[in-house]
Amino acid sequence: MGPLIPQGIITGEWDFVIALLLGIFFGFILEASGFSSSRNITGVFYGYNFVVLRVFLTAVVVTMIGLLYFNYMGWINLDMLYILPTYLTPMIVGAAIMGLGFVIGGFCPGTSYTGVAIGKLDAIVFTAGLFLGIFVFSEAYPLIEGFYNSDAMGRITISEFIGVSNEVITFGFVILALAAFWGTWLIEKRVRKTITEYKFD
Amino acid sequence: MNTEIQSKNMPRYINPYFGGVLLGLLLLATFFITGRGLGASGAVKSAVVTTVDRVAHQHAEGSTFYSKFLTDNHSPMYSWMVFESLGIFLGGLISGVLFGRLKKLRTEHSPKITSKTRLIAAGIGGILFGFGSQLGRGCSSGAALSGTAAFSFGGLIVMLFMFGTGYLVAYFFRKLWI
Numbered sequence: 001m002g003p004l005i006p007q008g009i010i011t012g013e014w015d016f017v018i019a020l021l022l023g024i025f026f027g028f029i030l031e032a033s034g035f036s037s038s039r040n041i042t043g044v045f046y047g048y049n050f051v052v053l054r055v056f057l058t059a060v061v062v063t064m065i066g067l068l069y070f071n072y073m074g075w076i077n078l079d080m081l082y083i084l085p086t087y088l089t090p091m092i093v094g095a096a097i098m099g100l101g102f103v104i105g106g107f108c109p110g111t112s113y114t115g116v117a118i119g120k121l122d123a124i125v126f127t128a129g130l131f132l133g134i135f136v137f138s139e140a141y142p143l144i145e146g147f148y149n150s151d152a153m154g155r156i157t158i159s160e161f162i163g164v165s166n167e168v169i170t171f172g173f174v175i176l177a178l179a180a181f182w183g184t185w186l187i188e189k190r191v192r193k194t195i196t197e198y199k200f201d
Numbered sequence: 202m203n204t205e206i207q208s209k210n211m212p213r214y215i216n217p218y219f220g221g222v223l224l225g226l227l228l229l230a231t232f233f234i235t236g237r238g239l240g241a242s243g244a245v246k247s248a249v250v251t252t253v254d255r256v257a258h259q260h261a262e263g264s265t266f267y268s269k270f271l272t273d274n275h276s277p278m279y280s281w282m283v284f285e286s287l288g289i290f291l292g293g294l295i296s297g298v299l300f301g302r303l304k305k306l307r308t309e310h311s312p313k314i315t316s317k318t319r320l321i322a323a324g325i326g327g328i329l330f331g332f333g334s335q336l337g338r339g340c341s342s343g344a345a346l347s348g349t350a351a352f353s354f355g356g357l358i359v360m361l362f363m364f365g366t367g368y369l370v371a372y373f374f375r376k377l378w379i
């Protein structure tokens with residue numbers, strides 16, 4: 001039966017209402033988890049606060065298990081899901097630039113919107129930076145179009161790339177997540193003892 | 202002293218694992234309803250395309266990039282991503298009000314740097330993130346989170362290299378944070 005909109009079960013006129021509602025839940029979860037604060041977010045890179053890793057990996061694992069379960073029950077057709085296409089080298093370079101921006105800017109786009117919502121001036125400046133960065137990319141597009149479209153691998157999944165089933169990949173992520181939760185919990189305890197610049201509640 | 206008083210009055214955040222489960226269920230619901238995941242950088246792209254189209258219409262129409270997102274019947278702002286991102290803002294606002302974090306304009310920064318340094322860094326970070334999100338086909342929400350959760354190989358690549366680079370360069374920018 002699912003996905004509902006691509007199957008025509010919910011018609012297009014509800015698109016924007018659904019978009020707004022899903023966005024409200026998304027923004028609420030991000031802000032309530034502490035992502036409206038850049039110093040909470042960057043804690044993941046310095047070991048004093050791993051909230052980003054905890055929320056992120058938990059969400060990935062829950063969604064993966066949910067999708068497999070829905071597929072098994074016949075509630076969703078996984079073949080109709082949008083699989084982000086892979087352009088290997090451009091994506092590696094893009095992700096590296098984003099990683100640099102993450103550490104310098106302290107936000108990512110979604111989290112910066114929630115920072116703007118509660119009155120963080122640094123989030124407003126970050127969002128303005130996003131606008132400028134995308135504008136520069138758009139204007140430079142003719143120069144980088146070749147690179148942008150290079151290394152296209154199509155809508156390949158992790159499972160297809162490695163050659164195992166989605167179930168095995170999900171199991172691997174569960175193990176990885178549990179190990180990461182335990183390891184970062186130990187690191188966080190040690191780092192917090194030595195840090196004085198940042199107070200924790 | 203000031204930070205100590207602030208942290209005592211600061212309301213707690215929800216448990217991160219609980220937040221992760223909520224986010225996972227929301228993402229699952231999003232896939233179930235729309236067939237696609239969540240995103241964030243797409244809205245800013247729509248804003249860029251709209252602005253350039255308004256200011257320099259001929260330039261936008263002649264560009265291979267902008268023209269991809271321009272249609273005759275409606276503005277690029279009339280898109281799923283723009284409404285979803287408006288929702289992110291509203292959801293953040295609701296949570297901020299509910300937990301008492303909605304306050305007047307302020308800049309959060311490490312005691313080791315000034316507000317001005319923090320704002321310059323935030324601007325540079327935003328520019329880099331915006332530029333990178335286009336090459337990466339999405340940001341942490343659209344590519345790293347939604348992509349990986351839907352088993353996309355590219356999504357996993359973005360996640361690994363985004364955080365990997367973050368750890369690689371974190372040492373050089375530690376004064377900004379700790």
